[in-house]
Amino acid sequence: MPGRQLLMDFEVTPTSHTLEAYRARGGYATLEKALRTMQPVDVTKEVTASGLLGHGGAAFPVGRKWSVMKPGDDQPHYLCANADEGEPGTFKDRWILEHAPHLLVESMLIASYALDVRHSFVYIRGEFDLPWRRIQGAIDEAYAAGLLGAKLFDTGFMLDIVVYRGAGSYVCGEASGLITSIEGRKPYPRNRPPRLTVRGLYQKPTVINNVETLANVTGIIRDGAEAFRKVGTAKSPGTQLVSISGHIAKPGVYEVEYGYPWARFLDVDCGGLLHGAKLKCVIPGGISTKVLTRAEIEPLMLSHESVNPAGSSLGSGGMIAIAEGTCMVRLLQVLLRFYHHESCGQCTPCRDGMGWMHRIIDRIVAGKGVAEDIDRLYAISEANDGTTICGMGDAAGYATIGILNKYRDEFEHFITHGSSKCDGRLECLA
Amino acid sequence: MKHLIPEFEQMKRRYPEGFEASLVLPCLRRIQEDRGFVAEEDILGVVEYLKVARIQVEEVLSYYTMLRRKPVGRWHLQACRNIACSMRGCDGLVGHLVEKLGIQPGETTADGRFTLSTVECLGSCGTAPVVMVNEAYHEDMDAAKLDQLIEGLR
Numbered sequence: 001m002p003g004r005q006l007l008m009d010f011e012v013t014p015t016s017h018t019l020e021a022y023r024a025r026g027g028y029a030t031l032e033k034a035l036r037t038m039q040p041v042d043v044t045k046e047v048t049a050s051g052l053l054g055h056g057g058a059a060f061p062v063g064r065k066w067s068v069m070k071p072g073d074d075q076p077h078y079l080c081a082n083a084d085e086g087e088p089g090t091f092k093d094r095w096i097l098e099h100a101p102h103l104l105v106e107s108m109l110i111a112s113y114a115l116d117v118r119h120s121f122v123y124i125r126g127e128f129d130l131p132w133r134r135i136q137g138a139i140d141e142a143y144a145a146g147l148l149g150a151k152l153f154d155t156g157f158m159l160d161i162v163v164y165r166g167a168g169s170y171v172c173g174e175a176s177g178l179i180t181s182i183e184g185r186k187p188y189p190r191n192r193p194p195r196l197t198v199r200g201l202y203q204k205p206t207v208i209n210n211v212e213t214l215a216n217v218t219g220i221i222r223d224g225a226e227a228f229r230k231v232g233t234a235k236s237p238g239t240q241l242v243s244i245s246g247h248i249a250k251p252g253v254y255e256v257e258y259g260y261p262w263a264r265f266l267d268v269d270c271g272g273l274l275h276g277a278k279l280k281c282v283i284p285g286g287i288s289t290k291v292l293t294r295a296e297i298e299p300l301m302l303s304h305e306s307v308n309p310a311g312s313s314l315g316s317g318g319m320i321a322i323a324e325g326t327c328m329v330r331l332l333q334v335l336l337r338f339y340h341h342e343s344c345g346q347c348t349p350c351r352d353g354m355g356w357m358h359r360i361i362d363r364i365v366a367g368k369g370v371a372e373d374i375d376r377l378y379a380i381s382e383a384n385d386g387t388t389i390c391g392m393g394d395a396a397g398y399a400t401i402g403i404l405n406k407y408r409d410e411f412e413h414f415i416t417h418g419s420s421k422c423d424g425r426l427e428c429l430a
Numbered sequence: 431m432k433h434l435i436p437e438f439e440q441m442k443r444r445y446p447e448g449f450e451a452s453l454v455l456p457c458l459r460r461i462q463e464d465r466g467f468v469a470e471e472d473i474l475g476v477v478e479y480l481k482v483a484r485i486q487v488e489e490v491l492s493y494y495t496m497l498r499r500k501p502v503g504r505w506h507l508q509a510c511r512n513i514a515c516s517m518r519g520c521d522g523l524v525g526h527l528v529e530k531l532g533i534q535p536g537e538t539t540a541d542g543r544f545t546l547s548t549v550e551c552l553g554s555c556g557t558a559p560v561v562m563v564n565e566a567y568h569e570d571m572d573a574a575k576l577d578q579l580i581e582g583l584r
């Protein structure tokens with residue numbers, strides 16, 4: 001196992017997701033402790049002290065987000081668990097929704113108590129079926145057990161949780177797009193400021209956290225911030241759920257303690273590459289993070305302070321292992337098609353830029369590329385940086401530049417020869 | 431859609447008051463589940479029930495890729511073609527389906543049994559390639575498994 005486990009710390013069985021099994025593991029005792037012995041601000045203080053960082057992609061400190069909310073300021077507050085899980089390569093929140101749904105519910109109850117929330121939401125991507133049935137099932141169980149929709153432990157605190165199902169759209173995962181979607185509109189992201197913690201859902205203060213982020217809250221309140229900080233590293237406390245896919249022998253979701261050696265994780269824990277192939281590069285945390293070569297990751301640890309200086313980030317934990325022989329031109333084509341497809345169309349640089357980039361890469365792959373195409377891809381990527389409303393415009397540019405910088409020769413070869421330097425393969429053959 | 435109103439009323443209870451517009455998407459999803467698509471009369475029904483502008487219902491209906499205004503085949507095959515599935519051979523699978531069913535992505539077989547679509551990452555990359563059939567994910571697919579699956583659906 002890649003280090004200590006905080007979330008995947010129980011045996012998965014056909015019934016381990018139920019309320020009964022969760023209670024047998026000590027479930028909902030932390031909620032009672034929080035409500036009976038802590039003030040809302042104490043909960044936020046503990047979460048702040050834990051140093052917990054967001055797991056949705058940006059690693060934003062949770063305590064800093066929560067501290068903006070002022071309990072008791074006489075206006076409604078909202079909490080949304082982001083279960084949109086749309087970043088290609090990412091499938092870790094699904095593990096929590098399917099196997100530990102009550103951990104999310106208990107954490108949302110505790111977070112809602114801290115943030116003075118009366119109504120909260122789980123925004124789940126539209127395609128998810130089993131994960132939806134599991135989280136909805138857990139919420140139904142919690143209602144039946146009097147944990148939701150009723151005043152708890154003589155405190156007057158009560159919470160409703162609505163599971164809001166998306167209907168196929170990547171930008172719904174972006175925090176302000178998510179809010180607009182819940183408001184019953186198309187999910188156009190919003191300009192900030194104002195921050196969502198000041199003016200979010202229905203124009204009221206709103207906290208949006210990733211599912212995995214929230215799932216950590218119960219453990220932090222149960223064992224204390226100090227115990228949480230003993231896991232991981234000083235700058236990256238705790239663990240990260242890594243969902244690994246691509247040309248890896250043992251794909252799946254792994255809970256990795258921050259600070260674990262990256263190469264060891266791939267070679268030992270994940271069994272190396274398929275068919276004993278050699279690693280060419282890795283996309284660390286979803287396609288929006290920059291690719292790192294085998295040589296680059298060799299000395300690195302899986303922690304923010306190790307990966308960020310190498311010019312990439314752990315992002316959403318959606319790791320993709322890429323074998324030698326894979327055509328990076330065709331790989332970029334898949335990414336650009338995706339971004340073009342998902343651009344909400346609100347900002348000109350993203351709406352038009354994604355279309356241009358997609359057409360350029362299609363042309364290169366069709367063997368009709370021209371020498372200036374590489375510069376054009378750079379120019380469009382750079383023009384997007386910082387000029388769009390949401391992070392998608394930037395992300396597409398980063399991903400593109402990341403691949404171009406490291407594999408420019410493959411693009412030049414494709415353009416001059418009209419064909420791939422690597423057989424145009426994306427698969428890893430035996 | 432009128433017969434679904436009691437269900438909608440149930441749903442409404444857990445939302446904060448005064449934000450009925452939030453129910454546009456959930457109502458449309460439920461209607462589609464029931465009828466297979468969203469019809470003109472459903473749009474009018476939602477407008478009347480939620481007291482929202484028609485344009486808002488149209489906006490939601492046209493933006494989200496899972497919502498549709500026309501029926502699809504009895505079995506809707508949606509093959510993922512994003513990065514992890516591409517790296518595990520989804521292009522071959524889509525080609526196989528095109529050949530076997532005699533239709534292109536976006537089309538429905540003449541007998542109305544099958545609709546084929548391609549979709550972007552389904553959040554199941556560890557078990558790529560993935561083909562969704564109606565609501566269910568079919569993971570770690572290959573041509574032989576697909577053939578078997580389709581035989582079972584005929």
Ligand SMILES: Cc1cc2nc3c(=O)[nH]c(=O)nc-3n(C[C@H](O)[C@H](O)[C@H](O)COP(=O)(O)O)c2cc1C
Pocket residue numbers: 053054055056057058059060082083084085086087170171172173174175176208209210211213214390391392
């Ligand atoms: C285009 C785009 C898509 C995103 N998709 C997701 C997503 O699917 N899930 C998620 O948790 N965060 C996603 N995010 C990040 C959210 O905007 C937000 O930062 C996050 O949910 C905050 O939670 P955290 O602080 O707990 O990480 C996305 C961001 C962008 C720009």
Ligand code: SF4
Pocket residue numbers: 171188189342343344345346347348350351388389390391392393394
């Ligand atoms: S950057 Fe792209 S996806 Fe984001 S708001 Fe602008 S157009 Fe929409």
Ligand code: FES
Pocket residue numbers: 088089510511512513514515516550551552553554555558559560
């Ligand atoms: S790429 Fe196909 S499920 Fe993620």
